[in-house]
Amino acid sequence: MPCCSTARTSACKSTLLRCINLLEPVDDGAVLLDGEDISVPGLDANPVRRRIGMVFQSYNLFPHMSVMDNITLAPVRAAGIPRRDAETAALALLERFGLSDKAASYPDQLSGGQQQRVAIVRALAMGPEVLLLDEITSALDPELVGEVLDVVRELKSTGITLVLATHEMGFARDTSDVIVMLDGGRIIEQGHPRDVLVAPRTERARQFLQRIIDSGRL
């Protein structure tokens, strides 16, 4: 179920994603994955994180490793998949996202869009059930945003659950099933894009939308 959260800066979109992935402790409430509470204290986070992939705003590729090693590190070390199988799978993923000639390159040698696509492939290589995308286009040149969003669209068609923190309102409207608007760590609006973006119920959400429409981003 593709879902999308959007809000102004510092409204805690990233914190929400980091909590889902257990990178930050949850103060209140619970994170349910397939009905199972994964936020209980003392739970071993590593197996859970393998089911939840994450892609970051600034790519966070490992600069000392080739693209191939970036992708196979976790499958080999954390999931215990034999290296040769992991590499075959990685090559297939690279092929699918038009990066097959980049396997031996290092992150520095790639454009921002390519790096972000590699980061998505790296997350996918663990076969996650959920993929968290944290403002993955915010650090990119406008011209490169498209190629990364195309990848997200393709991912959506595979049926994987996506949680997207974004300022790309148009993209959010066209791709998501649910939009959640956050303000100061609280949900102020939640629902199908048709409802949330057309007829918001709270005053706060109306102001926010008005500003986005005024700036021509929707």
Add this chain to the structure above:
Amino acid sequence: MNDSASRRARYERDRRRRSLLVATASTGLVVALVVLLVPRMPRWDRVRESFFNGERFRDSFPRLLEAFVLDIKIFLWSVPCIVVVALLVAVTRSSRSPVLFPMRALAVVYTDVMRGVPVILWIYLIGFGVPGLGLDRPWNSPLIWGSVALVLTYAAYVSEVFRAGIESVHESQRAAARSLGLGNAQTMRHVILPQAVRRVVPPLMNDFVSLQKDVALVSLIGPIEILRQAGVDKSKFANFTPYIAAAVIFLMITIPLTRATDWLLERERRRTTGTRVR
């Protein structure tokens, strides 16, 4: 286009030539002053005789070179030990698990104590103290315990260099590794450490240049290495020239090492800091 390029090249060439001229002239002036003035000092003859005696130099030099082999040996077996101990300490200090708190505290105490006391004192304390426990040969050798003292003190300094490297790796790298399901130790081993170590190689070289010199301190508890041998020669001939010869031998190693370090530092700086400001 071409014209302005050649004009710039000419300008740069002139500037280079001028700074070379200034450097040569000022160096020449200083050397000339030393050469002219020092021999006019009242006791110069005696100093020349006891510190710069050519015959004594030629006589001692090969013997000292032979003794220097021991310094190099101590250096060579100490370095890997230092790296291993320092890495363990640095990784312990950078760990975040609450369970490891006692280990972290121990590592802090260790670095503080080892760095807070002069190397030479550790060499005396460990080098005389431990064999004094009545260990059997070869475990009572001052060579072993002198080296242990060097390893323990230098590991404390080097661990701080490693720790600085570990802390210089951005938190987002850890976030990326952990989000993929890698554990704490795996993250450290495969993601953090390789980047950290690469960054600290140049400052590390600095520590190893100074270790190369401090190896001579082990002579104070017995082993006949270069400094000790120079002392023996000095006493035998009542002449200080062997010390000059020993200094020359040290420089033969430390200068190339220092140059190499600077070169590495410069390369690292150029790699990491973009366009250079003139």
